[in-house]
Amino acid sequence: MGAEEDVLANVGTRLRELRRASKATLAELAAETGLTASTLSRLENGKLRPTLEQLLPLARAHGVPLDDLVAAPPTGDPRIHLKPIRRFGLTIVPLTRRPGGVQAYKVVYPPAGKAATQKMQSHDGYEWFYVLNGHVRLRLGKGEGEREFELGPGEAAEFDTRTPHWIGSAGAQPAELLTLFGAQGERAHLSAPAP
Known part of the structure; x- marks a missing residue:
């Protein structure tokens, strides 16, 4: 499994958990995001690989950063350790x-x-x-x-x-x-x- 597949592997589970935590139905989330209820169901069940065009409105609807939604790997320590x-x-x-x-x-x-x-x-x-x-x-x-x-x-x-x-x-x-x-x-x- 490549790095891209690793990042996207659990998106469906996270989408389902976020929707259930907000007590929203597929129809309500579809109306808010502009995606169909069928597309949302296939995303949550892992039967459809998510695209950026689908993930952006979902991240907005759930109020989470896109990185959290896809569980992007950490970028490491951004500090620069200077040695004079x-x-x-x-x-x-x-x-x-x-x-x-x-x-x-x-x-x-x-x-x-x-x-x-x-x-x-x-x-x-x-x-x-x-x-x-x-x-x-x-x-x-x-x-x-x-x-x-x-x-x-x-x-x-x-x-x-x-x-x-x-x-x-x-x-x-x-x-x-x-x-x-x-x-x-x-x-x-x-x-x-x-x-």
Whole structure:
């Protein structure tokens, strides 16, 4: 028996129990759902495989969620159990659980002056970040072309990580960022062309 058959196997019994608990007749339930009394009887006796078009009005009539009506299997624990990584004075929380493609992280930068290094780095990839809390300094470029930006909560930046760069807290408090990084240079989002 496949997963679909497992889910539908006891629908008839549940439909009969729900109807009897509400003391409704097949005719009364037929009038409320728009299904015939014959169809309802065959569903309750397991002689007719239920369709979504039949189950939706029955779930409404009985006042139960569709999942309860078909005894859908539980989906498991929806919580995400994050494991922070401490590296180079940063706290990095991976938010993506698959290899490859754009990866998401929450990154906490220590207060200004407590960073392990302010050494510029460059590597393949593309990065986008959004400042959740605190303020960050972003240094981009090298020599004459070096630029420095300060970003606060609600501001975002994106850049090609082959450009020499450094990011760090700009204040006395830690800075928290949501970061998207594509190691193969994938961009996190594309700007719409001007009309």
